Amino acid sequence: DEACKLLHWQTEAVHRAEATELWKWMGQPVHARVPETAQQDFIATVRPNIHFPAEALDWAQRLFGDDLQVSEEAQTVIATAPTGFFENALSAYEKHGAEYKELVDEIKQLSGVKGKALFMPLRAALTGLTHGPELARMLALIPPERVRQRLNNPT
Structure with a gap:
């Protein structure tokens, strides 16, 4: 299935990207939430669990935000x-x-x-x-x- 293939390649790209590239890719909303001192650790922590910037933003909010959305x-x-x-x-x-x-x-x-x-x-x-x-x-x-x-x- 085409969607599965695309997700596979997206996952590979995220896992292989340099940390600085990945940080840029995550975008300003993530940058605004993650303290500069935690940037590298944040990238290393969430990298295995994200495919898209929106997922990085969700983790930034969960780890650093005030309001926790509980499933x-x-x-x-x-x-x-x-x-x-x-x-x-x-x-x-x-x-x-x-x-x-x-x-x-x-x-x-x-x-x-x-x-x-x-x-x-x-x-x-x-x-x-x-x-x-x-x-x-x-x-x-x-x-x-x-x-x-x-x-x-x-x-």
Whole structure:
């Protein structure tokens, strides 16, 4: 099918582009949202998950924006998270910040959950989605006050 072929070649182009080319291609709306200091990490983080500039913009808004659009699937994951999960996640974040392995180990210890039961609610609360770029990389990009806000009041 022609659409599948085009998407394949678009994916290849995004994966092979130089970071500076990719940054230009993402466009001004992305540039306006991503802090200059986070530019290279943002590109490396979202590159495997984007095909078009609009997808880069969506990730820029999810990682750096004030208003998080939460998908229905993510709302369900948040609503069915174990009791106290987000309080434990916030406590672990206050202790370890974006140090991913330490953070996850602490959440496991505090909440008694692991695997998908740990990662899905965390991803859903932080990004509003149940899929996307590597969680550790995204966590390092999201401003700390925003992480605290999202864990303190998951939607």
